[in-house]
Amino acid sequence: MANSKYLTPAVADVDLIIEAHWIATMAADFAVLEDHAVVVHDGLIVAVLPSEAAKQAFRAAELVNLGEQALLPGLINAHTHAAMSLLRGMADDLPLMTWLEQRIWPAEQALVSPQFVQDGSLLACAEMLSGGITCFNDMYFFPQATAAAASQAGMRANLGLLVLDFPSAYASDADDYLQKGFDAHDSWRNNPLISSSIAPHAPYTVSDRSLEKVITYAEQLALGLHTHLHETLEEISRSESQYGMRPLARLAKLGLLGPDLLAAHGVHLLDYEMDMLAAYGCHIAHCPSSNLKLASGMAPVVDLLAKGVNVALGTDGAASNNRLDLFSEIRLAALLAKGVSADASALPAMQALAMATINGAKAIGLDEKIGSIEVGKHADLTAVRLDEVLLAPYYDPISHLVYCCGREQVSHTWVAGELRYCNGVYANIEPQELKDIVNTWQVKIQQVKQPTK
Amino acid sequence: MANSKYLTPAVADVDLIIEAHWIATMAADFAVLEDHAVVVHDGLIVAVLPSEAAKQAFRAAELVNLGEQALLPGLINAHTHAAMSLLRGMADDLPLMTWLEQRIWPAEQALVSPQFVQDGSLLACAEMLSGGITCFNDMYFFPQATAAAASQAGMRANLGLLVLDFPSAYASDADDYLQKGFDAHDSWRNNPLISSSIAPHAPYTVSDRSLEKVITYAEQLALGLHTHLHETLEEISRSESQYGMRPLARLAKLGLLGPDLLAAHGVHLLDYEMDMLAAYGCHIAHCPSSNLKLASGMAPVVDLLAKGVNVALGTDGAASNNRLDLFSEIRLAALLAKGVSADASALPAMQALAMATINGAKAIGLDEKIGSIEVGKHADLTAVRLDEVLLAPYYDPISHLVYCCGREQVSHTWVAGELRYCNGVYANIEPQELKDIVNTWQVKIQQVKQPTK
Numbered sequence: 001m002a003n004s005k006y007l008t009p010a011v012a013d014v015d016l017i018i019e020a021h022w023i024a025t026m027a028a029d030f031a032v033l034e035d036h037a038v039v040v041h042d043g044l045i046v047a048v049l050p051s052e053a054a055k056q057a058f059r060a061a062e063l064v065n066l067g068e069q070a071l072l073p074g075l076i077n078a079h080t081h082a083a084m085s086l087l088r089g090m091a092d093d094l095p096l097m098t099w100l101e102q103r104i105w106p107a108e109q110a111l112v113s114p115q116f117v118q119d120g121s122l123l124a125c126a127e128m129l130s131g132g133i134t135c136f137n138d139m140y141f142f143p144q145a146t147a148a149a150a151s152q153a154g155m156r157a158n159l160g161l162l163v164l165d166f167p168s169a170y171a172s173d174a175d176d177y178l179q180k181g182f183d184a185h186d187s188w189r190n191n192p193l194i195s196s197s198i199a200p201h202a203p204y205t206v207s208d209r210s211l212e213k214v215i216t217y218a219e220q221l222a223l224g225l226h227t228h229l230h231e232t233l234e235e236i237s238r239s240e241s242q243y244g245m246r247p248l249a250r251l252a253k254l255g256l257l258g259p260d261l262l263a264a265h266g267v268h269l270l271d272y273e274m275d276m277l278a279a280y281g282c283h284i285a286h287c288p289s290s291n292l293k294l295a296s297g298m299a300p301v302v303d304l305l306a307k308g309v310n311v312a313l314g315t316d317g318a319a320s321n322n323r324l325d326l327f328s329e330i331r332l333a334a335l336l337a338k339g340v341s342a343d344a345s346a347l348p349a350m351q352a353l354a355m356a357t358i359n360g361a362k363a364i365g366l367d368e369k370i371g372s373i374e375v376g377k378h379a380d381l382t383a384v385r386l387d388e389v390l391l392a393p394y395y396d397p398i399s400h401l402v403y404c405c406g407r408e409q410v411s412h413t414w415v416a417g418e419l420r421y422c423n424g425v426y427a428n429i430e431p432q433e434l435k436d437i438v439n440t441w442q443v444k445i446q447q448v449k450q451p452t453k
Numbered sequence: 454m455a456n457s458k459y460l461t462p463a464v465a466d467v468d469l470i471i472e473a474h475w476i477a478t479m480a481a482d483f484a485v486l487e488d489h490a491v492v493v494h495d496g497l498i499v500a501v502l503p504s505e506a507a508k509q510a511f512r513a514a515e516l517v518n519l520g521e522q523a524l525l526p527g528l529i530n531a532h533t534h535a536a537m538s539l540l541r542g543m544a545d546d547l548p549l550m551t552w553l554e555q556r557i558w559p560a561e562q563a564l565v566s567p568q569f570v571q572d573g574s575l576l577a578c579a580e581m582l583s584g585g586i587t588c589f590n591d592m593y594f595f596p597q598a599t600a601a602a603a604s605q606a607g608m609r610a611n612l613g614l615l616v617l618d619f620p621s622a623y624a625s626d627a628d629d630y631l632q633k634g635f636d637a638h639d640s641w642r643n644n645p646l647i648s649s650s651i652a653p654h655a656p657y658t659v660s661d662r663s664l665e666k667v668i669t670y671a672e673q674l675a676l677g678l679h680t681h682l683h684e685t686l687e688e689i690s691r692s693e694s695q696y697g698m699r700p701l702a703r704l705a706k707l708g709l710l711g712p713d714l715l716a717a718h719g720v721h722l723l724d725y726e727m728d729m730l731a732a733y734g735c736h737i738a739h740c741p742s743s744n745l746k747l748a749s750g751m752a753p754v755v756d757l758l759a760k761g762v763n764v765a766l767g768t769d770g771a772a773s774n775n776r777l778d779l780f781s782e783i784r785l786a787a788l789l790a791k792g793v794s795a796d797a798s799a800l801p802a803m804q805a806l807a808m809a810t811i812n813g814a815k816a817i818g819l820d821e822k823i824g825s826i827e828v829g830k831h832a833d834l835t836a837v838r839l840d841e842v843l844l845a846p847y848y849d850p851i852s853h854l855v856y857c858c859g860r861e862q863v864s865h866t867w868v869a870g871e872l873r874y875c876n877g878v879y880a881n882i883e884p885q886e887l888k889d890i891v892n893t894w895q896v897k898i899q900q901v902k903q904p905t906k
Contacts (some may be wrong), residue, residue, distance in 0.1 A: 088845075089856060403545060403775040
């Protein structure tokens with residue numbers, strides 16, 4: 001039924017109308033709209049209204065009728081290292097330090113270059129777009145190469161300006177990392193899809209002095225912060241030995257805590273530490289698959305949410321997951337929270353979906369632009385085949401999206417109103433290009449791969 | 454390279470040769486063969502040898518070259534209630550007793566009939582075949598209706614002859630359940646794909662007297678036993694109140710423990726109870742998604758395996774999962790075991806895959822026939838597109854199958870040498886048939902669905 005309050009006096013010309021049986025808006029009221037349409041112009045959502053009313057009020061250059069499908073805000077991967085897709089499965093079933101010191105770091109030392117990062121990031125962008133992810137929050141060497149890949153794919157990315165205190169192929173010391181970061185930041189200044197955060201890798205790899213610089217620059221440039229935090233018990237005990245305090249306390253002392261800080265993992269948190277995170281307005285990127293696979297533990301997500309901490313969802317890198325698949329993470333987060341809290345009503349489906357959409361947008365400071373389907377936001381959208389007979393029946397679209405659908409049900413992915421992926425085909429990525437990337441790097445990686453397991 | 458020991462003196466005519474880049478045999482040595490072929494005749498595996506040698510030694514009516522794909526033994530779903538696919542997603546995010554008493558049981562009381570069971574089971578068979586599952590171990594009302602569905606789909610099934618002490622649309626009391634079970638057992642006597650177990654539902658729904666009858670009949674008929682056991686803490690405390698002992702101790706006292714017993718769940722087990730299970734040779738069907746979703750807990754799989762208990766994998770029913778997807782369960786089992794045991798090397802990929810293949814076969818007493826790719830076994834086989842570029846690169850096929858692939862990568866499913874599913878198409882199930890089933894039952898189920906949530 002057309003609702004008169006939506007009607008504009010004259011028919012307006014717009015770029016695109018997308019009709020869907022279900023629209024999960026993920027707006028403040030978590031409204032799920034039935035038989036509605038999203039009207040898109042110049043990359044923005046200009047109206048959300050009943051389908052019939054949309055077609056009366058707007059004349060679209062393109063009309064996409066999704067039939068029985070569901071339309072969601074594009075998923076937001078709040079913590080990843082996209083380029084590590086090339087290291088997917090190169091080492092599994094190993095304890096964290098063996099994995100890191102004997103496999104991942106040697107491979108990175110031997111191989112990481114701008115080309116490695118661009119190629120690996122493009123492969124990751126293809127995987128993420130096909131799984132309904134429209135935006136990723138990254139941290140890796142050579143972020144300009146990641147920006148190039150994201151730009152080719154047409155994805156939105158918030159790229160970390162990595163800071164470490166040890167040298168790499170990318171930079172020599174913290175000052176050099178910062179300078180290279182700022183150069184990168186300048187390079188994508190005019191790219192509307194790329195934004196920056198400063199990314200001190202982790203408390204155990206960045207000194208107090210470097211962290212102080214990070215804060216100064218973050219304030220000057222009004223940039224958010226992205227770091228790993230309280231991922232493992234070893235990280236915490238190391239900090240206690242070295243600094244006489246837990247990592248979170250150290251970050252608090254140095255002044256890093258605040259609503260601009262997104263901390264990945266947060267697996268091991270004491271009750272008062274969760275209160276601190278809530279009081280400071282920090283965000284957590286929960287990465288359940290990675291935390292289980294590396295045996296880091298299970299983050300206290302239910303407690304964090306109860307205390308009012310904003311919790312987003314991340315895949316982490318493909319070396320520790322091994323799928324850049326937020327549908328898997330949404331389902332796992334919802335299941336794991338119930339198991340850990342011994343409460344089957346914990347982290348219900350809508351809240352799990354919020355973690356992968358609006359919470360992710362808040363965590364990276366882009367919630368004015370993305371994370372929900374609302375007028376004025378950018379048209380980052382994902383369509384899901386909710387109605388496949390093998391998944392039938394369903395009674396609640398949100399439950400079905402979270403507990404039953406997989407990324408294989410994603411049919412369309414739009415970023416800023418542009419269709420970037422549709423049923424196996426990318427707007428700007430050729431399958432042969434991906435095959436060439438894999439063939440090239442697989443040989444090189446196998447050469448540095450340790451023979452023992 | 455042809456290996457002379459495999460060559461027979463003359464070329465033999467056979468039904469089928471399947472060539473694959475990787476064959477995960479899941480035999481005792483867990484050999485992974487490269488560029489080999491499986492030769493099938495009269496539904497049986499008659500040879501496993503290098504591809505070139507196979508084509509020299511055998512002349513096949515049909516040759517399937519799977520290219521870069523992997524071939525596995527068909528997956529075995531060791532615990533499910535297939536017909537409950539119709540109740541998928543009808544109630545989520547609810548505590549176990551609310552879920553069961555206010556949603557599932559009323560729906561079952563209102564709806565369960567032979568037609569419900571046959572229709573729901575056919576939908577489940579379609580879902581399972583498309584995900585590489587060739588055999589399922591079931592427990593539900595009207596098992597003859599499940600047998601009819603499995604027969605149509607061409608799946609192997611071990612069907613529980615359900616025993617309960619309370620009446621249902623299916624039977625009035627334990628004796629009636631047993632009698633109807635034996636009638637069902639007789640009905641599929643000549644069906645080579647259907648076998649039986651006696652399935653006392655759970656310690657809390659079956660009396661001592663009925664369990665004693667179950668044992669007597671199981672011994673007379675040489676049938677295995679399938680039950681739910683130690684799924685929740687409440688089940689255990691109820692048993693302590695009612696019987697003065699924990700359920701496992703009660704089953705031991707009654708004489709149910711032994712190598713013929715498959716117990717689903719085993720979430721809450723004390724150390725000495727795991728020793729008992731090992732000593733008696735009992736099997737556990739681990740159902741990690743269901744146990745998390747209903748907040749039952751996390752089974753001590755690593756300890757069970759270390760003590761020598763055979764642990765298989767199950768999806769449970771679609772009402773508590775909500776995917777009948779063993780790829781999800783394999784991955785979750787491997788990840789969860791690491792998180793729970795704080796050891797990233799726990800439950801490595803090959804062991805997780807074994808749980809869904811050879812361990813499942815052992816658990817239902819069919820390991821002489823299925824569960825691995827070996828000469829003399831039935832040709833229950835699953836082909837997986839290991840080589841999709843979006844999942845690339847990969848370095849170890851077993852790791853890739855467990856941590857990266859999903860059921861969406863399954864291309865072919867054979868049961869006893871017959872191709873039952875291939876790239877979206879079933880040998881004996883029409884898509885319209887499934888749509889009609891869903892349309893019919895969805896309306897009826899919505900009518901009994903409680904309005905409140």
